[in-house]
Structures are given as C-alpha cells and as structure tokens.
Amino acid sequence: MRFLVSIIVCMLVMPLTIMAAIPEKPAYNSYVYDKANVISDDVEQNLIRAAKALEGSTGNVIVMMTIDTIGDLAPYEFGTEVIRKWGIGDEKLNNGMLIFATTDQGPGKNDVWISVGEGLEGDYPDGLLGSMVDTYMMPYLENGDYTNAFANIFSTFYEEMGGDAGGADLVKPINEDDDWPIALIIFIVIIYLSLSKFGGGGPGGRRRAARRIYRAGGFSTGGFGGGGRSSGGFGGFGGGSSSGGGAGRRF
Amino acid sequence: MIKNNKGNALVTVLVIIAVIGIVAMFTIPKYNKLIEGEEQIDASWAQVENQLQRRFDLIPNLVNSVKGYAAHEEGIFTQIAKARTDYGNAGTVEQTATANNELSAALARLLVIVEKYPDLKADVQFTRLMDELAGTENRLAVARKDYNETVQQFNNNVRTFPGNLIAKMFGFEKKAYFEIKEGVEESPTVDFGSND
Structure with a gap:
C-alpha cells in the first residue's frame, strides 16, 4: 500500500521532470525564437517588429518558436508550460499566444501547435485554431517551408487582431477569398519580403543589420506609448498564463 | 503576603498570556495557510469542473455529427449517454473522477469507430x-494536474508537524486527488494529420 502511495506521489511530482524539457525563460522577449534556424532571417526580423507592433497596439503577445524536438511532452503540455514559465501575455488578461513547430521529430511526427492564454480563448477557440493551422501553416510545413508557414499564420492573426504598425506596412495581408494558386502567393510573398526594408546589405550582413535596427528600436513611430499595459513595457514577459487551450497538427 | 500573592497572580497571568501569545504566533500563520490551501483547492477544483462541464456540453454536438455518418453504431451512443448521465449525477470528487473515466473510455471508443468513416474524418x-x-481534454489534463498539485501541497501541510496538530484542532482533513483509472488512457488521443 505504502509502495502504491509512493508511486502515486511520484506521478504527481512528475511536473518537475517535465520542466526540464521546457526552454529557459529568455531575459528579454524578442517574440521569435528560431532555435532550429529554419525561418529566413529577413522574415524573422519582420515578424519580430510586427509582433512588437501588435503588442503595442492590441496588447496581445504572440511568440513564435521553432525547436528541434519537444521530447516526450504532448504539444499542449509544451505550449502551456512555456506560456506559464515565460509568462507570455499580461498577468491579468492572459492574452499570450505561442506558435511553435518542431523540426527533427521525423517525417509525419513533427508537431505544429498554437497555445493560447485564457484571454484569447474566446476569440480563438480550439476548433478555429485547428482550421487556421490547416489553412495557413500546413500547406507550407508539409514542404518544410517554416518561413512562409509562420509568416502566413502570423499575418492572419495580425490582421484579425487589428494590429497597427503606425502606418508601416509590416506584414502582407493574405486574402482568404483569393483563388490565386498557392505558388503565385508564395512567389509574391517572397518578392514582398525581399523588397521589404531589410533588403539592403549583402546576404551576410543582413542579419546583423536587422538586429541593430531592432536593438536601436528602429521602429519608433511612437504610436504606442501609453497603452494600457500594466508592467514590464514592451518586450517584457507580463506573467501571463494558460489553462491548456490550443490546437495543432502533425506533419 | 497579600501583596506577594497579588504579584504571583500577576506573574501567572502574564505567563499564561505569554504562552497563549507564543502558541498563537505559531498557530495563526499555519491556520491561515491551511485556510488559504483550502481556498486554492476549491478554486482549482472549480477549474476542473469547468472543463468537465465543457466536455459534457460538447458531447451532444459530437455525437450528432457522428450520427450523421454512422447512425447504426448504436452501442457507442448508448454508452456515451450513460456515462454522461452518471457524470451529471456525480457529487463527490471520487464519483466525478469515476464518471470522468467512464466518459473518457466511451469517447476513446467513439474515436476508434470514427476511424472507419473517412468521409466523417x-x-x-x-x-x-x-x-x-482535444482542446477540452488538454485543458482537463492541465486543470487536473494543477488541482492535484494544490491538493498535494495542502495534504503535506495537514500531515506534517506542526500543521497536523492544528489541522486536528480545527478539523482540516486530507483532500482527495483526482485520479485516473489505471489502464484507461488518460484521455482519448485525438490525432489526425491533415492528409487523411
């Protein structure tokens, strides 16, 4: 009996071992954590700036991550734990979102998942998130195109949440009703992205240049100073939590 | 003499007050901690119930959409209906947990059946x-884990010294964990790639 109890207790203490697989909380929220390095650098910089602008204008915090593997964790556990441990979103509003995809779990076994805090559950119920993953991410992820998968899903959220970049055209709006062939859309996205602000500089210098701009707060149109956010300011982790909401697929 | 007696009485009273004070100093924070623990347990249990309710509400829709494609699979619909009724009647944590296991098993079976109907999928x-x-199952798992962690903390407090004395004094009891029946998948695995 005592043995049984101790086994049960061990199972209950399991979360401690789960924590080990969760990436450490970064000191500073840079919105995109391309740990697997599969998102093209220019797009990554655009995503970072747009995510920052989105937080500034709507308060919603979207963090994107690519990672080799999430180990034995279920995608929802990984997503929920990262949101909780990092504190993505506002402490009271719980308006954080984590979009992540794995790269090295083998074909058909990779996970793509969107986890949301409770504050976003109303606007984005799991059923909707699942179909958004199907529509905006899966067509690209199946071809190993993480860049466009993240660019597309983020653009959609950005549009829907009413992100305001103070006039700067940060992300290309994607029109669902268009019957354009996907190849054409990809082509346009690529053209658009290569023409976007960070286009200058050689391929080697690009990343660094973009970083510098980002660090220097290159996007300081000043349109979002007095937002109703309580603490931390932009780029901080607000202490948001999640109760396990979200949806995803395997690819 | 009289004066001395008075002095003694005063000392006694002071000592008593001091003892009470010291006891209170140790007791009150612990007592408050137990109360706080109970509140936390209530809150996390409410979260579990929310998710159970959510699942409960979702099932009729799910059953209806499956019925549209597989009306003749009556056995499973009866099983789900029964599990759902049991859940509705459950009162205690244990009863709720049992009914939940029953419902999980029925849903798991439903998902196996669904595999046979590509059109439905x-x-x-x-x-x-x-x-x-799937989202509800995940939330339930999270809520259950949170609940169990809170209960574990509370039970530790109730069982270890000096919490156990205070718990006994004020009638705090160990709380029940929300346990998963062994052998039953903790939740039906809902998994389908976009290709099927």
Whole structure:
C-alpha cells in the first residue's frame, strides 16, 4: 500500500521532470525564437517588429518558436508550460499566444501547435485554431517551408487582431477569398519580403543589420506609448498564463 | 503576603498570556495557510469542473455529427449517454473522477469507430469539433494536474508537524486527488494529420 502511495506521489511530482524539457525563460522577449534556424532571417526580423507592433497596439503577445524536438511532452503540455514559465501575455488578461513547430521529430511526427492564454480563448477557440493551422501553416510545413508557414499564420492573426504598425506596412495581408494558386502567393510573398526594408546589405550582413535596427528600436513611430499595459513595457514577459487551450497538427 | 500573592497572580497571568501569545504566533500563520490551501483547492477544483462541464456540453454536438455518418453504431451512443448521465449525477470528487473515466473510455471508443468513416474524418465541421474535444481534454489534463498539485501541497501541510496538530484542532482533513483509472488512457488521443 505504502509502495502504491509512493508511486502515486511520484506521478504527481512528475511536473518537475517535465520542466526540464521546457526552454529557459529568455531575459528579454524578442517574440521569435528560431532555435532550429529554419525561418529566413529577413522574415524573422519582420515578424519580430510586427509582433512588437501588435503588442503595442492590441496588447496581445504572440511568440513564435521553432525547436528541434519537444521530447516526450504532448504539444499542449509544451505550449502551456512555456506560456506559464515565460509568462507570455499580461498577468491579468492572459492574452499570450505561442506558435511553435518542431523540426527533427521525423517525417509525419513533427508537431505544429498554437497555445493560447485564457484571454484569447474566446476569440480563438480550439476548433478555429485547428482550421487556421490547416489553412495557413500546413500547406507550407508539409514542404518544410517554416518561413512562409509562420509568416502566413502570423499575418492572419495580425490582421484579425487589428494590429497597427503606425502606418508601416509590416506584414502582407493574405486574402482568404483569393483563388490565386498557392505558388503565385508564395512567389509574391517572397518578392514582398525581399523588397521589404531589410533588403539592403549583402546576404551576410543582413542579419546583423536587422538586429541593430531592432536593438536601436528602429521602429519608433511612437504610436504606442501609453497603452494600457500594466508592467514590464514592451518586450517584457507580463506573467501571463494558460489553462491548456490550443490546437495543432502533425506533419 | 497579600501583596506577594497579588504579584504571583500577576506573574501567572502574564505567563499564561505569554504562552497563549507564543502558541498563537505559531498557530495563526499555519491556520491561515491551511485556510488559504483550502481556498486554492476549491478554486482549482472549480477549474476542473469547468472543463468537465465543457466536455459534457460538447458531447451532444459530437455525437450528432457522428450520427450523421454512422447512425447504426448504436452501442457507442448508448454508452456515451450513460456515462454522461452518471457524470451529471456525480457529487463527490471520487464519483466525478469515476464518471470522468467512464466518459473518457466511451469517447476513446467513439474515436476508434470514427476511424472507419473517412468521409466523417474529412468533414470540416467534424474536424473543428474534434479540435474542440482535444482542446477540452488538454485543458482537463492541465486543470487536473494543477488541482492535484494544490491538493498535494495542502495534504503535506495537514500531515506534517506542526500543521497536523492544528489541522486536528480545527478539523482540516486530507483532500482527495483526482485520479485516473489505471489502464484507461488518460484521455482519448485525438490525432489526425491533415492528409487523411
């Protein structure tokens, strides 16, 4: 009996071992954590700036991550734990979102998942998130195109949440009703992205240049100073939590 | 003499007050901690019930959409209906946990049956329902884990010294964990790639 109890207790203490697989909380929220390095650098910089602008204008915090593997964790556990441990979103509003995809779990076994805090559950119920993953991410992820998968899903959220970049055209709006062939859309996205602000500089210098701009707060149109956010300011982790909401697929 | 007696009485009173004070100093924080623990348990249990309710509400929709494609699989619909009624009647944590296991088992069976109907699996509405169901199962798992962690902390407090004395004094009792029946998948695994 005592043995049984101790086994049960061990199972209950399991979360401690789960924590080990969760990436450490970064000191500073840079919105995109391309740990697997599969998102093209220019797009990554655009995503970072747009995510920052989105937080500034709507308060919603979207963090994107690519990672080799999430180990034995279920995608929802990984997503929920990262949101909780990092504190993505506002402490009271719980308006954080984590979009992540794995790269090295083998074909058909990779996970793509969107986890949301409770504050976003109303606007984005799991059923909707699942179909958004199907529509905006899966067509690209199946071809190993993480860049466009993240660019597309983020653009959609950005549009829907009413992100305001103070006039700067940060992300290309994607029109669902268009019957354009996907190849054409990809082509346009690529053209658009290569023409976007960070286009200058050689391929080697690009990343660094973009970083510098980002660090220097290159996007300081000043349109979002007095937002109703309580603490931390932009780029901080607000202490948001999640109760396990979200949806995803395997690819 | 009289004066001396008075002095003694005063000392006694002071000592008593001091003892009470010291006891209170140790007791009150612990007592408050136990109360706080109970509140936390109530709150996390409410979260579990929310998710159970959510699942409970989702099931009729799910059953209806499956019925559209597989009306003749009556056995499973009866099983789900029964599990659902049991859940509705459950009062205690244990009863709720049992009814929940029953419901999980029925849903797991339903998902196996669904595999036989490719048309159903391709149905957009059904896909959404399944995402909702999977999401509810996930939330339930999270809520249950949170609840169990709170209970564990509380029970530790109730069982270790000096909490155990205070718990006994004020009638705090160990709380029940929300346990998963062994052998039953903790939740039906809802998993389908976009290709099927």
